[in-house]
Amino acid sequence: MITFMNNSDSEEEPCNERTSLMSAESPPVPSYQDGLQASEAGEAQAHRRRAGGGCNPNNPAGGERSDSGVPVRESTSDNEEEELTLKYGAKHVIMLFVPVTLCMIVVVATIKSVRFYTEKNGQLIYTPFSEDTPSVGQRLLNSVLNTLIMISVIVLMTVFLVLLYKYRCYKFIHGWLILSSLMLLFLFTYIYLGEVLKTYNVAMDYPTLFLVIWNFGAVGMICIHWKGPLQLQQAYLIMISALMALVFIKYLPEWSAWVILGAISIYDLMAVLCPKGPLRMLVETAQERNEPIFPALIYSSAMIWTVGMAKPDTASRGPRQQRWDAAEDGRRNHRSPSHADSQPSETSPGPARPITSVEELEEEERGVKLGLGDFIFYSVLVGKAAATASGDWNTTLACFVAILIGLCLTLLLLAVFKKALPALPISITFGLVFYFSTDNLVRPFMDTLASHQLYI
Amino acid sequence: MGAAVFFGLAGIAFGPALALVLLTVAAEPLRVIVLVAGAFFWLVSLLLASLIWFISVHLSDREDARLQYGLLIFGAAVSVLLQEAFRFAYFKLLKKADEGLALISEDGRSPISLRQMAYVSGLSFGIISGVFSVINILADSIGPGVVGIHGDSPYYFITSAFLTMALVLLHTFWGVIFFDACERRRYWRLGLVVATHLLTSGLTFLNPWYEASLVPIFIITFLMGLWAFITAGGSFRNILKCLSCKQEDDSRVMMYSALQVPLEE
Numbered sequence: 001m002i003t004f005m006n007n008s009d010s011e012e013e014p015c016n017e018r019t020s021l022m023s024a025e026s027p028p029v030p031s032y033q034d035g036l037q038a039s040e041a042g043e044a045q046a047h048r049r050r051a052g053g054g055c056n057p058n059n060p061a062g063g064e065r066s067d068s069g070v071p072v073r074e075s076t077s078d079n080e081e082e083e084l085t086l087k088y089g090a091k092h093v094i095m096l097f098v099p100v101t102l103c104m105i106v107v108v109a110t111i112k113s114v115r116f117y118t119e120k121n122g123q124l125i126y127t128p129f130s131e132d133t134p135s136v137g138q139r140l141l142n143s144v145l146n147t148l149i150m151i152s153v154i155v156l157m158t159v160f161l162v163l164l165y166k167y168r169c170y171k172f173i174h175g176w177l178i179l180s181s182l183m184l185l186f187l188f189t190y191i192y193l194g195e196v197l198k199t200y201n202v203a204m205d206y207p208t209l210f211l212v213i214w215n216f217g218a219v220g221m222i223c224i225h226w227k228g229p230l231q232l233q234q235a236y237l238i239m240i241s242a243l244m245a246l247v248f249i250k251y252l253p254e255w256s257a258w259v260i261l262g263a264i265s266i267y268d269l270m271a272v273l274c275p276k277g278p279l280r281m282l283v284e285t286a287q288e289r290n291e292p293i294f295p296a297l298i299y300s301s302a303m304i305w306t307v308g309m310a311k312p313d314t315a316s317r318g319p320r321q322q323r324w325d326a327a328e329d330g331r332r333n334h335r336s337p338s339h340a341d342s343q344p345s346e347t348s349p350g351p352a353r354p355i356t357s358v359e360e361l362e363e364e365e366r367g368v369k370l371g372l373g374d375f376i377f378y379s380v381l382v383g384k385a386a387a388t389a390s391g392d393w394n395t396t397l398a399c400f401v402a403i404l405i406g407l408c409l410t411l412l413l414l415a416v417f418k419k420a421l422p423a424l425p426i427s428i429t430f431g432l433v434f435y436f437s438t439d440n441l442v443r444p445f446m447d448t449l450a451s452h453q454l455y456i
Numbered sequence: 457m458g459a460a461v462f463f464g465l466a467g468i469a470f471g472p473a474l475a476l477v478l479l480t481v482a483a484e485p486l487r488v489i490v491l492v493a494g495a496f497f498w499l500v501s502l503l504l505a506s507l508i509w510f511i512s513v514h515l516s517d518r519e520d521a522r523l524q525y526g527l528l529i530f531g532a533a534v535s536v537l538l539q540e541a542f543r544f545a546y547f548k549l550l551k552k553a554d555e556g557l558a559l560i561s562e563d564g565r566s567p568i569s570l571r572q573m574a575y576v577s578g579l580s581f582g583i584i585s586g587v588f589s590v591i592n593i594l595a596d597s598i599g600p601g602v603v604g605i606h607g608d609s610p611y612y613f614i615t616s617a618f619l620t621m622a623l624v625l626l627h628t629f630w631g632v633i634f635f636d637a638c639e640r641r642r643y644w645r646l647g648l649v650v651a652t653h654l655l656t657s658g659l660t661f662l663n664p665w666y667e668a669s670l671v672p673i674f675i676i677t678f679l680m681g682l683w684a685f686i687t688a689g690g691s692f693r694n695i696l697k698c699l700s701c702k703q704e705d706d707s708r709v710m711m712y713s714a715l716q717v718p719l720e721e
Contacts, residue, residue, distance in 0.1 A: 090485035097488070393591040398499055401584070405496045408489060434499065441506040446588060448528060453612065453663040455589055455619055455656070456505075456535040 001371040002423040092368040095301035106242040107383040116195040131253040143255035185217040245379035265428040272422040302367035374423040398438040402430035469620035494580025501542035505535035578631015582624035609664035629684035
């Protein structure tokens with residue numbers, strides 16, 4: 001699930017105040033009226049940007065309340081909102097390309113080097129049917145049954161989570177999340193480290209191992225569930241997604257994995273878009289309560305920095321940040337203390353902000369959020385392609401490009417629709433299409449060409 | 457074979473591409489997106505070409521080696537034509553995107569020009585084409601083995617790497633020339649680009665007679681490079697100016713912002 005962080009209704013007021021203030025300040029110099037109007041429009045836009053990165057663009061009240069003497073601004077304001085979104089859109093795409101690529105690189109590198117994750121060592125209890133059957137039909141049936149069981153488990157757990165959230169059993173949810181991240185950060189890391197050391201035949205004594213795992217895990221728990229530098233938190237989220245993806249790659253049987261990938265993208269589509277879908281209800285409930293969604297489930301690319309404040313007006317910034325915090329989607333709750341100058345306080349004074357002239361150079365960069373499940377399933381697809389495509393790198397690369405393009409398209413749709421969207425369907429569809437077609441069609445063609453050293 | 461061969465081949469094949477990407481593309485998000493989307497378009501063209509080849513192979517007699525070789529040539533030609541067709545399709549898409557970006561931008565100009573997009577799209581086609589041609593060879597070169605032990609040429613690896621480098625550069629140049637030709641509707645230039653692509657691909661059929669294939673391909677690369685340079689607006693004077701590192705007098709008028717109220721402490 002993928003969301004923007006700048007949808008909020010309560011930001012109309014700062015926008016209105018700013019634009020109306022800006023319009024009162026416009027000096028009427030006839031000779032460069034056009035230039036000034038354009039620059040005012042730009043400044044109004046910039047202020048809206050500064051007001052917390054993108055007010056609600058479907059906000060006619062803001063335009064109306066500004067000075068009617070400059071009507072051109074209102075018509076351009078929508079275009080500028082779009083341009084703002086698109087300008088930030090390209091950056092957001094890259095902010096998500098990088099972690100997705102890193103996660104996939106970790107998974108593919110591990111798959112290609114560590115034998116353990118490609119060996120068949122049993123199956124999870126969620127996929128009880130074995131695929132070692134002689135006939136194709138039986139194998140297909142078994143994989144479909146495995147998928148049904150796996151998807152129902154996932155649906156049940158999601159519905160359970162949503163119910164817990166709805167009935168405010170926060171302690172239970174937190175305990176559950178902490179337990180699962182404990183398991184990932186300690187147990188799976190231990191196994192992973194063990195296998196990597198085995199592969200490279202490096203010896204490590206238990207005290208060192210304990211120290212390494214303990215530090216890694218403890219810092220990870222703190223970063224993910226409490227506070228930490230943003231990049232460290234992002235790195236940990238990438239690592240646990242990669243570990244989870246590796247577990248899936250190892251323990252899901254071949255055909256089941258592909259059918260599960262297909263089924264889960266359909267489920268993602270329904271869960272996020274249908275009115276009664278569990279993920280949508282989760283998002284809406286979080287929005288209603290103005291609460292952030294659990295940090296252990298979402299990767300956030302948010303960056304906030306302040307650039308050369310003429311006067312560090314923390315008092316004035318505080319309420320706005322706090323309003324932004326509270327009023328946004330309710331999905332982000334991690335600000336790296338190193339970036340934010342003032343932790344938003346819960347009891348903030350009213351909007352007694354000074355005139356925001358051009359001196360206030362604070363910039364807030366909005367980010368996009370991507371659910372960790374999306375990372376995991378992208379990496380499962382690429383990892384499975386790397387594991388099973390008969391040693392062929394072309395398939396892996398084709399799947400990688402397909403997933404990135406799917407992510408790009410999803411972000412484009414996000415910029416258009418501005419609400420939470422499922423990030424799996426487009427990418428997984430492209431990935432699956434490219435996997436099967438590259439493996440079966442392109443690979444023989446390229447191999448035959450390469451054997452004659454022909455280039456196309 | 458081994459790490460030395462691997463790194464050497466990778467450096468030869470992708471050195472220029474990596475340098476170009478790091479220096480010109482990596483810093484700008486829009487260019488990175490154009491790069492990845494270009495790779496996607498090339499992949500789709502390859503998919504279709506492979507489909508056609510696959511169907512033709514399955515419909516034909518597998519035992520006949522000459523027929524299979526003929527079908528391979530046919531498949532390669534179809535692939536080249538489809539690549540150029542998809543380059544045209546990508547041009548159309550980028551043109552529309554350029555117009556869209558220009559429409560919604562503040563000052564009426566899009567943040568990326570069509571020429572930059574031409575260059576990046578050519579580079580993307582080149583990189584993905586080169587990667588798909590050579591990555592399996594690179595992966596094999598890490599392991600043990602003797603090249604050409606069954607009587608093939610022992611220079612297989614290094615010539616593949618050089619061919620890949622030429623291909624990457626060629627695609628970049630073709631991208632620039634192609635987009636410019638489409639933009640100015642000089643369709644004979646388009647035809648020439650397609651013809652040189654077919655020629656280059658055809659020359660690789662002369663492998664392992666490397667004098668006849670590598671040398672002409674590099675000559676073609678150099679000529680295409682010159683042509684792309686001139687198309688992009690370069691000239692001898694530009695080179696001299698660039699090399700002499702002279703600062704140009706900035707004849708633009710500096711605009712000062714309006715008088716500001718002094719900060720009160």
